[in-house]
Ligand SMILES: [Zn+2]
């Protein structure tokens with residue numbers, strides 16, 4: 181075998197070839213197996229089976245061993261044209277269904293034999309011999325129920341997922357990544373830290389617990405502060421809006437299935453808002469506007485509702501109620517460059533507080549069906565490119581023709597501590613919406629003009645962003661964001677009064693402080709605060725009371741003895757006000 185070029189196509193081909201190995205292994209180990217399909221996916225492949233035996237984790241080792249045996253048997257993949265497939269596969273109901281479709285499509289019907297005694301209807305391509313899979317690292321990952329063809333009217337099949345990588349070290353690396361991701365999973369860490377939970381009585385609608393809500397508010401405060409400085413003005417529009425508003429915005433026609441609609445009888449139809457846009461349009465149109473007011477930036481943090489499919493829900497990452505750090509900026513066409521530049525400036529600043537760096541993706545005018553003039557698009561796209569060229573030299577991509585019909589957009593994506601990419605921000609130009617709402621401003625020449633609307637959110641859904649942050653920091657948040665920032669431990673009941681005084685002093689300075697006055701041992705108190713991943717634990721005993729000092733234990737375990745409490749307050753204030761990413765661990 182010559183050296184193989186491990187490009188994506190080859191990897192997909194090899195993964196799919198390994199799916200045949202899995203199918204042969206399952207058919208060898210269990211009775212009455214009916215085969216469905218086995219495509220390659222990210223990190224491996226799966227195969228859907230129908231069999232009387234319920235495959236369990238206990239079976240995984242035997243399946244892996246049988247697969248290894250098949251691979252080591254140097255078995256050939258041999259293409260065979262089927263002359264009478266309906267007959268040969270009469271006991272394979274899923275394959276018969278596929279054959280019918282292939283015939284309708286006029287396709288040739290082929291099977292691949294794998295070594296002796298196993299054949300599978302397939303068009304290929306495959307590797308030539310299992311020898312090519314010998315160096316691969318693979319592991320049966322999980323078993324899940326899956327409907328044939330994803331349709332709940334069909335039979336429920338058993339889907340076996342397998343991780344598969346060209347080398348064993350690559351598999352090992354992937355398993356380590358999964359281990360780390362599991363430790364950081366916000367659905368585990370969040371409830372463990374008492375931040376939030378989900379209840380079956382309101383799927384996809386998180387309950388925020390006191391600690392999580394503090395964190396949520398710290399995030400909002402940060403965002404508000406930054407935006408106010410940049411001339412943003414916050415508004416709050418109604419939650420429930422009449423059908424006529426949604427008809428004007430186009431949501432009633434295009435987005436109704438994702439909205440919670442309410443019918444009050446007498447033809448009174450309302451819907452909970454899934455986005456803030458139409459309310460911002462109403463506010464702009466509420467009064468006469470002059471060019472002097474532009475750019476006019478209306479931010480809104482209202483609760484949004486979207487009726488996401490229950491299967492799509494995922495912890496905080498995909499929810500049905502959420503808030504966005506949303507804003508609608510009304511600009512004149514010649515202000516687009518400056519405004520986009522300013523928005524990206526804010527994004528940089530906000531993301532850097534979390535140690536995140538964005539990559540930008542520009543989506544440009546679709547070939548057909550776009551609204552607005554070609555000149556408008558060309559100018560806007562030139563502006564956006566100019567901004568990106570200066571800010572993201574070599575670190576942005578253009579998705580030609582991928583813009584919405586109403587305007588080009590920039591998406592901002594970041595990579596987290598595990599190198600996973602997340603889309604956070606989106607900056608969307610809109611040449612259409614202001615017109616739909618008949619919005620105008622009086623320009624300097626006295627003429628009425630239609631503003632361009634920029635929809636923009638930088639964190640996106642705050643719920644989702646917090647989910648990402650929990651995983652990014654594995655619960656060890658920056659000081660300013662920590663749900664509880666400081667835990668206070670009196671060594672003995674004699675020191676409680678002093679500990680209370682210190683606690684009050686820190687609270688007066690605006691910090692979130694917890695004091696443990698239980699009669700547990702000092703060691704246990706410290707342990708339980710450490711469990712909550714608090715940035716600092718303040719310890720006060722005999723020496724501290726006498727000297728009017730405090731001692732500290734930082735989250736990473738650094739011990740700082742007998743410093744002036746005022747000094748500590750000063751340090752905390754600095755981390756809070758400057759939204760510092762790292763904890764200050766040197767205090768003298
Ligand atoms: Zn195949």
Ligand SMILES: [Zn+2]
Nearest residue numbers: 455456457635
């Ligand atoms: Zn919008």
